[in-house]
Amino acid sequence: MLIPMQRIVLARRPDGAPSEADFRLEDTTLRELGEKEVAVENLYLSLDPYMRGRMDDAKSYAKPVPIGGTMEGGTVGRVIASTSPRFVEGDIVVGQFGWATHGVLPAREVRKAATDYAPPSASLGVLGMPGFTGWYGLKELGRPQKGETLVVAAATGPVGQMVGQLGKALGLYVVGVAGGADKCRFAVETLGFDMCVDHRDYDDAAALRVALAEACPDGIDVYYENVGGMVLEAVIGLMNPFGRMPVCGTIAYYNLGGLGAGDAPGPNMLPRMMRAILVNKLNVHGFIIMDHWDRYGDFLAEVGPMVKDGRIRYQEDVADGLAAAPANFLAMLKGGNFGKTIVRLAGDGA
Ligand SMILES: NC(=O)c1ccc[n+]([C@@H]2O[C@H](COP(=O)([O-])OP(=O)(O)OC[C@H]3O[C@@H](n4cnc5c(N)ncnc54)[C@H](OP(=O)(O)O)[C@@H]3O)[C@@H](O)[C@H]2O)c1
Incomplete structure (x- = not known):
């Protein structure tokens, strides 16, 4: 039939x-x-x-x-x-x-x-591809240590929700970046982030950088990269020596087309980016979660119970x-x- x-x-x-x-x-x-x-x-x-x-x-x-x-x-x-x-x-x-x-x-x-x-x-x-991505990227590539500072943008999306809450569960100081006051309030009051910066409040990367520097008085040890663009520009100079940057997504650039397509408008970030990576000995690590699907069972065994009992919302x-x-x-x-x-x-x- x-x-x-x-x-x-x-x-x-x-x-x-x-x-x-x-x-x-x-x-x-x-x-x-x-x-x-x-x-x-x-x-x-x-x-x-x-x-x-x-x-x-x-x-x-x-x-x-x-x-x-x-x-x-x-x-x-x-x-x-x-x-x-x-x-x-x-x-x-x-x-x-x-x-x-x-x-x-x-x-x-x-x-x-x-x-x-x-x-x-x-x-x-939370228990599917995006949650698994947040778990893998933070734990395997972010190598978070208790007391360190973690920054994650798109903080209230499924990847950001997982990254920030796992960061808190591991004893980190967690700062979200999100678009709008409601999202920022949710990140702090419901998800338990320490701070959340509303990127829409700032006209340029320099102003956002000042806000992030205030929110992160000890610098940034782990920047979980979800967006690129102005947030990356603001963050790069605030990274601490030996900082880690799991590169999960660059949504600010998705409309530019694929590899080899046009550049983002604005100043050329490459020199500043490369100097920061060198001088601060940063570990910048791109990943695509479909290469790591063998770890999904480990993720589910660890995070499934945390979702069930409400430790991860x-x-x-x-x-x-x-x-x-x-x-x-x-x-x-x-x-x-x-x-x-x-x-x-x-x-x-x-
Ligand atoms: N590497 C992998 O295998 C893998 C797997 C899954 C997801 N990802 C990536 O992870 C990222 C988050 O995914 P998700 O599913 O959790 O998405 P999501 O947060 O539900 O949605 C995307 C969010 O990106 C933010 N955004 C869009 N343009 C922006 C800009 N120019 N600057 C700053 N923020 C911007 C918006 O949040 P605000 O309103 O808060 O700004 C938007 O809600 C995406 O880049 C995605 O491609 C990668």
Whole structure:
């Protein structure tokens, strides 16, 4: 029996900032199951900054979405059919099923959702790819030590929430950078950060640097890099000797295109950046979490119980219906989200 479904495809490649016209909602049918495959009805779709990169036909760590192809995306779904012994109908699973109401994937690309610890949607955020990214980047590359100062921007997004709360749990002094007073209040009052600086209060990197210097009287030992741009410019001169900079994301540059594309407007930061790295003997370490998926079990064993008992809190920003995905994705890229950006496609999976 053919199952009707909807999907959102990439209609055209953006030139600079993307717009809703770059996407198209289509009616289609779910393809037949092959051997050792799983079909799901998606319950929740995750919207993440990396998807901006998939819209460009540019050199990167992953292939672009083809024009007319389903937008790539992680989902939590309920299994509706399976030809794999690993999954049965009704299982709640996670996979890259895409911006779609339904999907089919090989069973080896699907895992059970972490519902022992939290509701299904959490497997896209705090206990999913972004939370895991924050844990890996901070612990493995940030090498945080009790009493040190940690700065993280995009502080109330799913990566920043994890980084800052883990930092506090490890005994660090944690300063967030976020866009807006509400986000900053949330970072301090709900997530337990020591301070949060609102980057929208400052016109340029020099002014932001003064604010960060006041917020970090002992300098910065770990800068967990999520954004680049003005925040990076402000932070670089405040790093302490032997500081660590896990480079997780540079969202301020995502509309410039892929590797080899244009430069950001403004002064050339390279000389200042390279001198700071040399003179302060900084460890700047880029990483892509898909290279470290073998560590997901360690992450879940450590952080799952912390989420379950409330030591790690999380905020989700949930929209309803597949058609809402483009607008919420575009808003998230510009800071319009408050917490992990998710689209609810069906019931809660319970
Ligand atoms: N390396 C990896 O494998 C990996 C995996 C997952 C995520 N990431 C990266 O981690 C970063 C955070 O991801 P997330 O899912 O937690 O995103 P998120 O925080 O939910 O959303 C992105 C946030 O970036 C901030 N932002 C956007 N433009 C900015 C700018 N020019 N300057 C300062 N802040 C800006 C906005 O927050 P404010 O309103 O607070 O400014 C926005 O809400 C992203 O760069 C993402 O690409 C990397």
